[in-house]
Amino acid sequence: MTKTSSFRITRRGLGGLAMGLAMAGAAAAQDTITIGVTGPKTGPAAQYGQAWVEGFDLALDAINADGGINGTPLEYVFEDSQNDPRQTVAIAQKFINDPKIVVEVGDFSSTSSMAASPLYQRAGLVQFGFTNSHPDFTKAGDYIWSSSIPQSQEQPLLAEFAYEGLGMRKIAVLHLNTDWGTTAKNLFVEAFEALGGEIVAAEGYLPDEKDFRATLTRIKSAAPDGIMMESYYPDGALIARQVKDAGIEVPVLGVGSIFSPDFIELAGDASEGVYTTAYFSPSFPRAEIQDFVKSFEETYGHEPNSFNAMAYDAINILAAVMREYGTTREEIKDGLGQISGLPAVMFPEVAFDAETRRVSGPVITPLIVKDGAFEIYED
Structure with missing residues (x-):
């Protein structure tokens, strides 16, 4: 068996x-x-x-x-x-x-x-x-x-990438109106504002929501210089398409859960130029x-x-x-609590912090969609 x-x-x-x-x-x-x-x-x-x-x-x-x-x-x-x-x-x-x-x-x-x-x-x-x-x-x-x-670790890294790496100063955040999405949004907002950035809009949406046009109209009027999506890849793809349809021409950044070939397939050409971060990509050489x-x-x-x-x-x-x-x-x-040095796909080596019971030592990599594929973003 x-x-x-x-x-x-x-x-x-x-x-x-x-x-x-x-x-x-x-x-x-x-x-x-x-x-x-x-x-x-x-x-x-x-x-x-x-x-x-x-x-x-x-x-x-x-x-x-x-x-x-x-x-x-x-x-x-x-x-x-x-x-x-x-x-x-x-x-x-x-x-x-x-x-x-x-x-x-x-x-x-x-x-x-x-x-x-x-x-x-x-x-x-x-x-x-x-x-x-x-x-x-x-x-x-x-x-x-x-x-x-944990989002308490990932969201500050995303905020730093948005502020330092992409030069965003005024961001609009769209987030799933769930415990996960709201927590992620709050952590991102806190970290981005601590860097000196401004949140010009924060809009929650339900997991089964399909039409973001009214939300994007409000966001467009707030004049952000970037959009942050606290989304999974199906809803993130819908948002990216409707951002493009609404004529909002600012960089779009998504949490790492949008990273999937399916995001690109669902978003089509609207996925071009979308940023995210990942601990794993099929293109990584390890x-x-x-x-x-x-x-x-x-x-x-x-x-x-x-x-x-x-x-x-x-x-x-x-x-x-x-x-x-x-x-x-x-x-x-x-x-x-004892295992360490275990090679894995997501991380070079796996070990757990015995107190937090979380995997320790990850390294995040920024990505951009270019020519229909995710690739490492190098400024």
Whole structure:
């Protein structure tokens, strides 16, 4: 057996948290080691779940071809949360009560993930969030870990790039009106104003919003010299197209979550000249990145995006911890605090700060869309 791409875990008739805790160490005696994944397979964020599956499966193929976890195959089961906090709580109860689940991965948004964090913490099951950039995500306790860079670190870097690198002084900010988007906006605004910049407009929008014309009319009248998008790539692409249609001719900068070939495809020629930052790009020359890109393209026939890479790294990080430190829930938690020097795609080396439980030492790279592709921006 290698991987599984099932999206509903089988109920095993275990009723109650106490029994789940009592059997938490039993996974070592099983014939497979199982990761529980919660994320969007349907709903507005389904494309991210699909990107995860590609990254997960590529990693598992290589891990199991190389003997799995010290001779035991590694697998995952994927519960569809639709990125809904109510669903993540229900899924958490299932995973906690299933002794085969040794670690949980996900959910997609910090809001959805954090709704379930207290349950995982109380049960002693690691919640490993690899797309969770909310600065408070890991604060629920010592079983909550993340390989995602927190917005408290990324947003000041974006503000510095806007102010120092692009010469922006008066910015209009469009942001998703979610906990993630509002937190990102607030952190960016604070950092940009501290540098001496001015926020001339700050406009929130709903995740399913499609028409930004009224918002852009207000922004145009504010006369910014730059636009900042705290967006994901589908809504960011819509904004970029409508900025162009509105005749607003100022530089556009987006948070790193817009970095995807799909952003360029959806935005078309409106993507030209859009700036972002990234910890990973298929064009980066580092050997681990180029090996991943080659394998990914051979397997799937298209270029990987950062969500593919983050998912790939998440499985490989957990596999490395299990090989070295053990496969029980407690051993995985302890191992995450000890592992270091692990090569990965997103970062040259992976290690975690034992106090914040966040990945440490990342380096951000500015990008620009040029001739229909992201490339490194060099002023």
